[in-house]
Amino acid sequence: MTCDPFLKSVNSMPKTLSFTLLVAVLVFSSHQKTYCAEQTAQTKPAKEPHYQIMPRASRDGIGKFYQDREISQVMGHMGASWLERAGRQNEERPDLLIDSLGIQPGQIVADIGAGSGYFTRRLSAKVGQEGRVMAVDIQPEMLAILRRSLTAAGISNVTMILGKETSPNLPPNSVDLVLMVDVYHEFSFPHEMMTRIHSALKPGGQVVWVEYRLEDPTVPIKLLHKMSRQQVHKEATFQGFEFVRSYEGLPRQHVLFYKKSSNDVPTPTSKP
Numbered sequence: 001m002t003c004d005p006f007l008k009s010v011n012s013m014p015k016t017l018s019f020t021l022l023v024a025v026l027v028f029s030s031h032q033k034t035y036c037a038e039q040t041a042q043t044k045p046a047k048e049p050h051y052q053i054m055p056r057a058s059r060d061g062i063g064k065f066y067q068d069r070e071i072s073q074v075m076g077h078m079g080a081s082w083l084e085r086a087g088r089q090n091e092e093r094p095d096l097l098i099d100s101l102g103i104q105p106g107q108i109v110a111d112i113g114a115g116s117g118y119f120t121r122r123l124s125a126k127v128g129q130e131g132r133v134m135a136v137d138i139q140p141e142m143l144a145i146l147r148r149s150l151t152a153a154g155i156s157n158v159t160m161i162l163g164k165e166t167s168p169n170l171p172p173n174s175v176d177l178v179l180m181v182d183v184y185h186e187f188s189f190p191h192e193m194m195t196r197i198h199s200a201l202k203p204g205g206q207v208v209w210v211e212y213r214l215e216d217p218t219v220p221i222k223l224l225h226k227m228s229r230q231q232v233h234k235e236a237t238f239q240g241f242e243f244v245r246s247y248e249g250l251p252r253q254h255v256l257f258y259k260k261s262s263n264d265v266p267t268p269t270s271k272p
């Protein structure tokens, strides 16, 4: 069917009949136009169906909302030295975080948003020579910093991956555990990223959100770089994940474990 209404000439008809017919045809043709416009809108995929874009971003945000949360700006590679600061050990207790993950030697673990490699190096020791860490970041400069830190530490069981804003570029069904430390709130396409992470997980695999506690005003981190448990849960379940357990023994961060739920994950264009 085309979208042009079909109008026949009414010139040759009696005047009253032709007027009635003209009104009928005009009403029908305007209905056809509306219907065609709706059809066009339905068949043309919306550009970013899961997001709301605001005309103005807040100071640390990008003006784009997902599940009622404004997405934060990405921490630039110029801040890499902050990730490696000496005080981090006491402030965040990365040793407790790594122990809470229950990693077994030989496992394949993805470190999404690896940054300078602060956690990549610690994960590398846990998986051992039989295992592997897939270190993903979207900033080539961060991967260059990471490469230098791995070389300095003599680490050889890490694969570095340049990710995209919409994908970690991990093969399907390839990882036992996905760790996301202080990065998920920066994903500019969280729905697309998590859909791909969902498919990268092996059966029984888990994904771990580590986020600064929004509920605790004493945690000295910018608001958009913090998340509440409730917000993580809202987004994770929307993305097709199921809550497994949490670890709340860190001074500043939630550690929230999810697995693939038995329901199918929504595709990037589908509704909940």
Ligand SMILES: C[S@@+](CC[C@H](N)C(=O)[O-])C[C@H]1O[C@@H](n2cnc3c(N)ncnc32)[C@H](O)[C@@H]1O
Pocket (backbone or CB within 6 Å): 074, 075, 083, 112, 113, 114, 115, 116, 117, 118, 119, 136, 137, 138, 139, 142, 163, 164, 165, 166, 167, 168, 180, 181, 182, 183, 186, 187, 188, 193
């Ligand atoms: C605040 S840093 C945290 C680095 C590291 N996880 C840590 O705790 O030391 C966030 C990192 O995530 C990266 N990032 C942001 N969005 C990303 C995405 N969609 N995929 C992969 N990395 C991303 C940034 O480039 C940055 O290096």
